[in-house]
Amino acid sequence: MMTVHEVSKLAGVSIRTLQYYDKIGLLHPTGYTDAGYRLYDDADLERLQHILLFRELEFPLKDIKAIINSPDFDRGKALEQQIELLRLKKEHIENLMNFALGIKILGVKHMDFKAFDRSKLDEYSRQAKELYGSTPEYKEMEEKQKNRTEEDEKILADRFMLLFKEAGEIKNSDPASADAQNLVKRIQDYITENLYTCTNKILRGLGKMYSGGGDFTTNIDAYGGEGTAVFVANAIEIYCDNAG
Amino acid sequence: MMTVHEVSKLAGVSIRTLQYYDKIGLLHPTGYTDAGYRLYDDADLERLQHILLFRELEFPLKDIKAIINSPDFDRGKALEQQIELLRLKKEHIENLMNFALGIKILGVKHMDFKAFDRSKLDEYSRQAKELYGSTPEYKEMEEKQKNRTEEDEKILADRFMLLFKEAGEIKNSDPASADAQNLVKRIQDYITENLYTCTNKILRGLGKMYSGGGDFTTNIDAYGGEGTAVFVANAIEIYCDNAG
DNA sequence: TATAAACTATTACGTAACGTCAGAGTCAAT
């Protein structure tokens, strides 16, 4: 059980924000002390993670609340949407970068505002919200394909983990070896095909998370045996350096 | 001279926003009709572009006003900062994507909020703001290196344009030729080295802008002769297709 | 030339997501 102060520090949100989220019913702590002090547990933190992700995507808190409290709220689906939205946001930023380059270097004078267009982004987030406030008919339709996606998801995760199992088998060899490097490429490809374009830079970021000693490390090692995460991280480093 | 309606349509901001920006002195139109209707010219639109860029970067309007109205406001420098900030924002989003992947696929359970950390971004934008509200001493120091950067900038732009001059010379050859493809690579490298990491995806976006028929096209053709922009755009397409 | 249709202006009020006090109770340690 954590106090507001601790959660605030850990998650990087202000105490006032936590109090506010409690007030509007977005994130109630699991308990209160006799004096009325808020006490948060791990499940609350998990909720907070989702809230913050949606917040980064500029969802109004009201909508976030509706989504998270929805009876058919599905973590996996939500994360998928979030990833897709992040992808769109990244694209938006890339457009802006090109736009800025245009007026800086090429001296574009006549007025072009296409780069500021957010319709794609807004369209998708509108859809994401609709999913959770929908009519019974719509829900039924959704329900059917939900099972499909749920299964798909398991398969998705399992196949990803298989890659780490493979890594475990060669974790004592050279991370620069052809086998290891090939595995890295397959990890990258797998992410790109199933989730989002995994550039070398992103891959490098992933590598750091793997070897960081946190839960990533633990989970990967659970599949491949101790040292797997660090081994993969090393292989990724080498891979990215060479691709450089 | 454009009316509010026209500017609103073109730039994708609401009329109310334009009226508001006028009211708070962020963007006064150059003129008014006898009836008090706002009239905007191209310079106003240019200002609006900068405003929108800063707004995308989450600068408060007050700060944007201070920056834009500053006597030592420097378009080029501002754009450079904006690009750097966009780069940081992109990185931030990539971190979030990896984070989302972590909890989705790897089942990271224990709580990690590092991905939400905005300190780097905030730090840089703080610095950017400081530049324009700084003490005389600081300003003097800045002034000295301003000349340097101003010169650098000219050189930067000139060298970039030289690439298009080169493109002009081969614009009647095959865009898939080794020469053309090599030129594309040099354009990409130039941007990456001097401005921001220009991935193939970004490059593809640039290509589209080049051939879009707008000012990009005009400006490039001014350096390489008619058809240069489209030629480069074609070469970029081929280049990116081959790179996968 | 009258008059509708479309545009614009200003004023006023509403909203979202907090930040910032202010006043008061709580807890841990000295």
Next chain:
DNA sequence: ATTGACTCTGACGTTACGTAATAGTTTATA
């Protein structure tokens, strides 16, 4: 017992607009 650190709950302020409401303006058409 008191100090310092922490927490609570209002109440009000703020930013960047959206949303009417009311009124004047311009353009097109009958």
